[in-house]
Amino acid sequence: MNFNNTVLKDEERIAFTLRELYTRYGFLQYKMSKFEEYDLYAKNRDFLVSDNIITFTDTNGRLMALKPDVTLSIVRNTKDIDGYVNKVFYNENVYRVSKGSHAFKEIMQTGLECIGDIDDYNIFETVLLAIKSLAAISGDFILNISHLDLISSVLEEAGLDEAGKRQALRLIANKNMHELRALLEKYKESSKRSAESVTRIFMLNGRPGEVISVLEEEGCAGQALEELKVLTGMLNAAGEGSRVIIDFSVVNNMNYYNGIVFKGYINRVPEAVLSGGRYDRLLEKMDKRSRAVGFAVYLDFLERFFENDLKYDVDAVIRYDDTTDRRMLFNAVQILMNKGMTVTAEKSIPEKLRFKEAFEMDDLGALREIRTDIKKA
Amino acid sequence: MLNIALPKGRLGETVYDMFEKAGYDCSQIHEKNRRLIFENTEKDICFFWVKPSDVNIYVERGAADIGVAGKDILLEYEPDVYELLDLGVGKCIMAEAARTGYVDQPQRTKRVATKFENIAREYYASIGRDIDIIHLNGSIELAPILGLSDVIVDIVETGTTLKENNLSVVEKIVDISARLIANKAAYEFKKDRITAIVNALKGEAAV
Numbered sequence: 345m346n347f348n349n350t351v352l353k354d355e356e357r358i359a360f361t362l363r364e365l366y367t368r369y370g371f372l373q374y375k376m377s378k379f380e381e382y383d384l385y386a387k388n389r390d391f392l393v394s395d396n397i398i399t400f401t402d403t404n405g406r407l408m409a410l411k412p413d414v415t416l417s418i419v420r421n422t423k424d425i426d427g428y429v430n431k432v433f434y435n436e437n438v439y440r441v442s443k444g445s446h447a448f449k450e451i452m453q454t455g456l457e458c459i460g461d462i463d464d465y466n467i468f469e470t471v472l473l474a475i476k477s478l479a480a481i482s483g484d485f486i487l488n489i490s491h492l493d494l495i496s497s498v499l500e501e502a503g504l505d506e507a508g509k510r511q512a513l514r515l516i517a518n519k520n521m522h523e524l525r526a527l528l529e530k531y532k533e534s535s536k537r538s539a540e541s542v543t544r545i546f547m548l549n550g551r552p553g554e555v556i557s558v559l560e561e562e563g564c565a566g567q568a569l570e571e572l573k574v575l576t577g578m579l580n581a582a583g584e585g586s587r588v589i590i591d592f593s594v595v596n597n598m599n600y601y602n603g604i605v606f607k608g609y610i611n612r613v614p615e616a617v618l619s620g621g622r623y624d625r626l627l628e629k630m631d632k633r634s635r636a637v638g639f640a641v642y643l644d645f646l647e648r649f650f651e652n653d654l655k656y657d658v659d660a661v662i663r664y665d666d667t668t669d670r671r672m673l674f675n676a677v678q679i680l681m682n683k684g685m686t687v688t689a690e691k692s693i694p695e696k697l698r699f700k701e702a703f704e705m706d707d708l709g710a711l712r713e714i715r716t717d718i719k720k721a
Numbered sequence: 722m723l724n725i726a727l728p729k730g731r732l733g734e735t736v737y738d739m740f741e742k743a744g745y746d747c748s749q750i751h752e753k754n755r756r757l758i759f760e761n762t763e764k765d766i767c768f769f770w771v772k773p774s775d776v777n778i779y780v781e782r783g784a785a786d787i788g789v790a791g792k793d794i795l796l797e798y799e800p801d802v803y804e805l806l807d808l809g810v811g812k813c814i815m816a817e818a819a820r821t822g823y824v825d826q827p828q829r830t831k832r833v834a835t836k837f838e839n840i841a842r843e844y845y846a847s848i849g850r851d852i853d854i855i856h857l858n859g860s861i862e863l864a865p866i867l868g869l870s871d872v873i874v875d876i877v878e879t880g881t882t883l884k885e886n887n888l889s890v891v892e893k894i895v896d897i898s899a900r901l902i903a904n905k906a907a908y909e910f911k912k913d914r915i916t917a918i919v920n921a922l923k924g925e926a927a928v
Contacts, residue, residue, distance in 0.1 A: 609910070
């Protein structure tokens with residue numbers, strides 16, 4: 345079907361663009377029902393962005409939920425197949441409590457998941473698609489990449505126990521180095537790494553090359569650093585690394601996530617619009633052998649982002665009355681429409697209707713503009 | 722333009738002085754009038770005064786790139802923002818207070834009057850104490866005097882108000898001071914300017 349692109353709302357246009365992008369990389373669309381059994385979410389509450397869920401009882405007495413998340417359903421329906429990676433994307437409405445208003449909101453979310461025998465290539469491809477997704481929305485974006493295993497090992501070297509680590513993660517997420525220093529002081533006895541070094545690492549925010557050399561200077565080594573090097577190296581080679589920043593304040597829930605995690609920002613949008621990473625731990629919890637990586641893009645912010653406010657409700661209004669010949673009226677509507685205008689025929693023009701031009705028809709069907717200086721928007 | 726939200730009132734004025742000394746001044750601010758927004762186009766910054774408990778909202782939602790909020794507000798509302806610096810001013814404590822001579826009755830649910838529900842809930846959960854929260858918006862000190870609550874959880878600065886009402890601190894919960902916060906997305910796109918401000922303010926911070 346041919347249609348005028350301008351009738352698409354921005355979130356629809358972006359959703360189509362992303363769908364095309366993911367399809368080209370061989371991802372299949374995953375379609376799910378609006379409801380799922382509540383049990384699925386109740387077991388993995390911490391994985392969800394907000395733990396408030398709309399529930400209702402189905403006709404057979406089962407407790408159901410309006411889906412607050414898509415990933416859990418996808419994981420549940422994925423089978424372990426050695427050497428194979430199941431690649432799906434989705435574009436679904438999810439139902440969550442909005443942070444600001446504390447009321448339930450319908451949020452359009454798009455995203456993709458790679459589940460199966462994940463390797464460094466799949467991680468690269470996922471991060472690449474995250475970058476391309478952001479670029480599809482705006483050229484002025486940044487992707488923050490972090491590595492949870494690296495954070496974890498630095499905190500272990502600093503002598504922190506589980507409780508200390510949990511506290512530290514909260515502080516790292518907020519770049520709160522003054523309180524992190526105070527916390528590290530408590531574990532000074534068992535620490536093999538100075539507070540100076542720890543806070544230097546967690547305040548890092550910069551181009552991968554610079555950050556990696558600081559990490560090496562600070563004596564970081566091992567698989568996590570190697571993974572960061574491989575990933576950012578491949579992104580650079582693909583010519584997509586220019587907007588990548590390594591920043592360890594990206595600390596997704598460690599009960600579910602591990603390894604590479606990332607967050608995307610777009611200039612002028614006050615919060616992260618993309619979030620994702622490796623989540624092998626969720627699969628372990630759901631008794632799967634597979635590993636997984638994926639991300640979600642929150643499209644609800646687009647409504648405000650493009651600022652193309654409507655000036656007019658309609659381009660032209662044709663006023664007619666009971667005596668008007670209906671065929672001539674339809675003819676007149678078509679003539680204006682063929683000029684590319686949006687047209688409505690009304691018997692009276694309400695005060696609030698905003699339009700560019702208003703017309704009347706004479707007995708021969710010719711259109712005459714009505715002077716509506718006062719009414720024009 | 723870098724937007725900076727400051728808390729209205731004495732603390733905000735102290736903090737503004739720190740910005741001024743650090744080289745981020747805006748002479749308009751000293752004029753006596755009812756304006757809420759002050760710009761220094763040359764330095765490309767813009768200050769505005771908002772209610773102290775609203776600073777976190779302005780910053781979290783990006784209307785302000787950075788702002789100054791009390792740690793009490795940050796603990797209570799847990800906004801998703803960066804906390805970049807302890808400014809070391811506006812120092813006080815969040816404490817549990819009760820009528821002088823109060824003895825805790827662990828066999829009963831403790832009735833706690835407070836403006837800071839979240840902080841109180843977390844504190845008592847951390848020590849495993851069963852409580853009944855009574856949310857009040859002001860004159861918290863009245864609650865134990867009139868028998869509305871057993872204790873209060875509130876900010877204690879000098880302790881004078883407590884003393885005058887025959888109340889005293891039972892337990893300190895946490896230290897409070899003013900913190901410089903930043904919107905997470907703004908930090909990414911205005912990192913150099915924000916970092917420069919943090920570094921300049923570090924020299925002024927009274928920690």
